[in-house]
Amino acid sequence: ATGITLGPKVVLFLHWDRGGRVREALFTYIAQLASSGRSVVFITNAGKIEPNAEARLLTLCAGVLIRRNIGYDFGGWRDGIETLNLPQPETEEIIIVNDSVFGPVRPLEATLLRLDYTDADVWGLTESWQRRYHLQSYFVAFGPRAIRSPVFRKFWSQVIPAPSKTYVIGKYEIGMTQAMIKAGLRVAVLWPYEMLTKQITRDQLAG
Numbered sequence: 001a002t003g004i005t006l007g008p009k010v011v012l013f014l015h016w017d018r019g020g021r022v023r024e025a026l027f028t029y030i031a032q033l034a035s036s037g038r039s040v041v042f043i044t045n046a047g048k049i050e051p052n053a054e055a056r057l058l059t060l061c062a063g064v065l066i067r068r069n070i071g072y073d074f075g076g077w078r079d080g081i082e083t084l085n086l087p088q089p090e091t092e093e094i095i096i097v098n099d100s101v102f103g104p105v106r107p108l109e110a111t112l113l114r115l116d117y118t119d120a121d122v123w124g125l126t127e128s129w130q131r132r133y134h135l136q137s138y139f140v141a142f143g144p145r146a147i148r149s150p151v152f153r154k155f156w157s158q159v160i161p162a163p164s165k166t167y168v169i170g171k172y173e174i175g176m177t178q179a180m181i182k183a184g185l186r187v188a189v190l191w192p193y194e195m196l197t198k199q200i201t202r203d204q205l206a207g
Contacts, residue, residue, distance in 0.1 A: 010086060075162070093117075
Protein backbone atom coordinates (compact mmCIF):
# COMPACT_ATOMS: atom_id res chain seq x y z
CA ALA A 1 0.00 0.00 0.00
CA THR A 2 2.89 2.34 0.78
CA GLY A 3 4.66 1.73 -2.53
CA ILE A 4 7.84 1.11 -0.49
CA THR A 5 9.86 -1.88 -1.70
CA LEU A 6 12.02 -3.55 0.92
CA GLY A 7 14.91 -6.00 0.78
CA PRO A 8 15.39 -8.79 3.34
CA LYS A 9 17.19 -6.48 5.80
CA VAL A 10 15.22 -3.47 7.00
CA VAL A 11 16.24 -0.50 9.14
CA LEU A 12 13.55 1.64 10.75
CA PHE A 13 15.31 4.96 11.34
CA LEU A 14 13.43 7.16 13.80
CA HIS A 15 13.95 10.93 13.58
CA TRP A 16 12.66 13.90 15.51
CA ASP A 17 13.42 17.59 15.05
CA ARG A 18 11.09 20.43 15.92
CA GLY A 19 11.59 22.14 12.55
CA GLY A 20 11.69 18.96 10.43
CA ARG A 21 15.41 19.48 9.75
CA VAL A 22 17.82 16.60 9.23
CA ARG A 23 21.37 17.00 10.61
CA GLU A 24 24.24 16.33 8.21
CA ALA A 25 25.61 13.54 10.46
CA LEU A 26 22.35 11.62 10.00
CA PHE A 27 22.79 11.52 6.20
CA THR A 28 26.23 9.95 6.80
CA TYR A 29 24.75 7.42 9.24
CA ILE A 30 21.90 6.52 6.87
CA ALA A 31 24.27 6.27 3.87
CA GLN A 32 26.39 3.75 5.80
CA LEU A 33 23.34 1.69 6.74
CA ALA A 34 22.11 1.76 3.13
CA SER A 35 25.50 0.86 1.64
CA SER A 36 25.52 -2.26 3.82
CA GLY A 37 22.70 -3.52 1.61
CA ARG A 38 19.88 -2.67 4.01
CA SER A 39 16.58 -1.00 3.13
CA VAL A 40 16.35 2.07 5.32
CA VAL A 41 12.92 3.53 6.05
CA PHE A 42 13.17 7.03 7.52
CA ILE A 43 10.36 7.67 10.00
CA THR A 44 10.08 11.24 11.26
CA ASN A 45 7.99 12.15 14.29
CA ALA A 46 8.27 15.84 13.37
CA GLY A 47 5.02 15.86 11.38
CA LYS A 48 6.90 17.52 8.51
CA ILE A 49 10.28 17.44 6.84
CA GLU A 50 12.27 20.03 4.90
CA PRO A 51 11.65 19.35 1.17
CA ASN A 52 15.37 19.31 0.23
CA ALA A 53 16.10 16.92 3.14
CA GLU A 54 13.30 14.64 1.98
CA ALA A 55 14.62 14.64 -1.59
CA ARG A 56 18.10 13.72 -0.33
CA LEU A 57 16.74 11.01 1.94
CA LEU A 58 14.83 9.44 -0.94
CA THR A 59 18.11 8.94 -2.81
CA LEU A 60 19.38 6.87 0.16
CA CYS A 61 16.25 5.33 1.66
CA ALA A 62 13.62 2.84 0.55
CA GLY A 63 11.02 5.29 1.80
CA VAL A 64 10.13 8.15 4.14
CA LEU A 65 7.19 8.06 6.57
CA ILE A 66 6.03 11.36 8.09
CA ARG A 67 3.99 11.20 11.29
CA ARG A 68 3.17 13.27 14.35
CA ASN A 69 5.07 12.58 17.57
CA ILE A 70 2.57 10.19 19.11
CA GLY A 71 4.12 7.64 21.46
CA TYR A 72 7.72 8.81 21.05
CA ASP A 73 10.22 6.47 19.36
CA PHE A 74 8.36 3.26 20.10
CA GLY A 75 5.17 4.73 18.64
CA GLY A 76 7.10 5.56 15.46
CA TRP A 77 8.71 2.13 15.19
CA ARG A 78 5.38 0.44 15.83
CA ASP A 79 3.80 2.52 13.04
CA GLY A 80 6.61 1.57 10.70
CA ILE A 81 6.19 -2.14 11.48
CA GLU A 82 2.42 -1.90 10.88
CA THR A 83 2.54 0.34 7.80
CA LEU A 84 5.20 -1.80 6.12
CA ASN A 85 3.54 -5.01 7.29
CA LEU A 86 6.73 -6.35 8.85
CA PRO A 87 8.04 -8.94 8.91
CA GLN A 88 7.30 -9.77 5.28
CA PRO A 89 7.89 -13.40 4.18
CA GLU A 90 11.40 -12.56 2.94
CA THR A 91 12.43 -10.37 5.91
CA GLU A 92 15.60 -11.67 7.62
CA GLU A 93 16.48 -8.75 9.88
CA ILE A 94 14.81 -5.66 11.33
CA ILE A 95 16.92 -2.97 13.00
CA ILE A 96 15.36 -0.16 15.01
CA VAL A 97 17.53 2.93 15.21
CA ASN A 98 17.00 6.48 16.41
CA ASP A 99 18.90 9.68 15.78
CA SER A 100 19.98 10.22 19.39
CA VAL A 101 23.41 8.68 18.98
CA PHE A 102 25.50 9.19 15.92
CA GLY A 103 28.24 6.76 15.87
CA PRO A 104 29.66 4.63 17.15
CA VAL A 105 32.98 6.31 16.45
CA ARG A 106 34.21 3.20 14.70
CA PRO A 107 33.05 2.84 11.07
CA LEU A 108 29.60 1.31 11.00
CA GLU A 109 30.48 -1.32 8.41
CA ALA A 110 32.68 -3.27 10.85
CA THR A 111 29.94 -3.07 13.48
CA LEU A 112 27.24 -4.37 11.14
CA LEU A 113 29.44 -7.31 10.13
CA ARG A 114 29.53 -8.38 13.79
CA LEU A 115 25.77 -8.97 13.91
CA ASP A 116 25.86 -12.75 13.96
CA TYR A 117 22.46 -14.34 14.46
CA THR A 118 23.94 -17.78 15.12
CA ASP A 119 25.29 -16.29 18.39
CA ALA A 120 22.24 -14.27 19.45
CA ASP A 121 18.75 -13.51 18.14
CA VAL A 122 18.62 -9.88 19.26
CA TRP A 123 21.64 -7.56 19.30
CA GLY A 124 22.04 -4.18 20.94
CA LEU A 125 25.08 -1.93 20.75
CA THR A 126 25.09 -1.18 24.47
CA GLU A 127 23.26 -2.39 27.55
CA SER A 128 22.03 -0.85 30.78
CA TRP A 129 21.14 -2.17 34.21
CA GLN A 130 19.20 0.95 35.15
CA ARG A 131 15.93 -0.28 36.67
CA ARG A 132 16.26 -3.69 34.98
CA TYR A 133 18.61 -5.19 32.42
CA HIS A 134 17.94 -3.95 28.88
CA LEU A 135 19.47 -3.22 25.52
CA GLN A 136 19.57 0.51 24.88
CA SER A 137 17.01 1.18 22.21
CA TYR A 138 18.92 3.64 20.00
CA PHE A 139 20.11 0.58 18.05
CA VAL A 140 18.56 -2.89 18.35
CA ALA A 141 18.83 -5.56 15.66
CA PHE A 142 16.38 -8.48 15.45
CA GLY A 143 17.47 -11.57 13.54
CA PRO A 144 15.37 -14.26 11.81
CA ARG A 145 14.39 -16.19 14.95
CA ALA A 146 13.37 -13.05 16.80
CA ILE A 147 11.20 -11.59 14.04
CA ARG A 148 9.46 -14.95 13.46
CA SER A 149 8.80 -15.39 17.18
CA PRO A 150 5.23 -14.67 18.32
CA VAL A 151 6.70 -12.37 21.00
CA PHE A 152 7.86 -9.91 18.33
CA ARG A 153 4.35 -9.27 16.97
CA LYS A 154 2.86 -9.42 20.44
CA PHE A 155 5.28 -6.83 21.83
CA TRP A 156 4.79 -4.33 19.02
CA SER A 157 1.01 -4.76 18.92
CA GLN A 158 0.74 -3.70 22.57
CA VAL A 159 2.77 -0.49 22.11
CA ILE A 160 0.32 2.36 22.71
CA PRO A 161 0.88 6.14 22.72
CA ALA A 162 2.73 6.58 25.99
CA PRO A 163 2.10 9.47 28.37
CA SER A 164 5.77 10.21 29.15
CA LYS A 165 9.38 9.47 28.28
CA THR A 166 9.90 7.73 31.66
CA TYR A 167 6.93 5.48 30.92
CA VAL A 168 8.42 4.62 27.52
CA ILE A 169 11.76 3.59 29.04
CA GLY A 170 10.12 1.46 31.72
CA LYS A 171 7.40 -0.16 29.69
CA TYR A 172 8.96 -0.41 26.24
CA GLU A 173 12.75 -0.10 26.34
CA ILE A 174 13.11 -2.37 29.39
CA GLY A 175 9.93 -4.31 28.55
CA MET A 176 11.14 -5.21 25.06
CA THR A 177 14.39 -6.82 26.25
CA GLN A 178 12.63 -8.62 29.11
CA ALA A 179 9.89 -9.95 26.78
CA MET A 180 12.49 -11.29 24.32
CA ILE A 181 14.45 -13.01 27.12
CA LYS A 182 11.26 -14.51 28.62
CA ALA A 183 10.35 -15.90 25.18
CA GLY A 184 13.65 -17.79 25.15
CA LEU A 185 15.45 -15.58 22.63
CA ARG A 186 19.16 -14.96 23.06
CA VAL A 187 20.00 -11.32 23.64
CA ALA A 188 23.52 -9.88 23.37
CA VAL A 189 25.43 -6.63 22.92
CA LEU A 190 28.33 -5.67 20.69
CA TRP A 191 29.91 -3.47 23.36
CA PRO A 192 29.40 -5.03 26.76
CA TYR A 193 29.41 -2.63 29.68
CA GLU A 194 32.71 -3.99 31.10
CA MET A 195 34.44 -3.48 27.78
CA LEU A 196 33.31 0.14 27.57
CA THR A 197 34.40 0.96 31.12
CA LYS A 198 37.80 -0.64 30.46
CA GLN A 199 38.10 1.43 27.30
CA ILE A 200 37.27 4.66 29.13
CA THR A 201 39.74 3.92 31.93
CA ARG A 202 42.46 3.12 29.38
CA ASP A 203 41.77 6.36 27.51
CA GLN A 204 41.92 8.35 30.75
CA LEU A 205 45.21 6.72 31.74
CA ALA A 206 46.61 7.33 28.24
CA GLY A 207 45.45 10.95 28.37
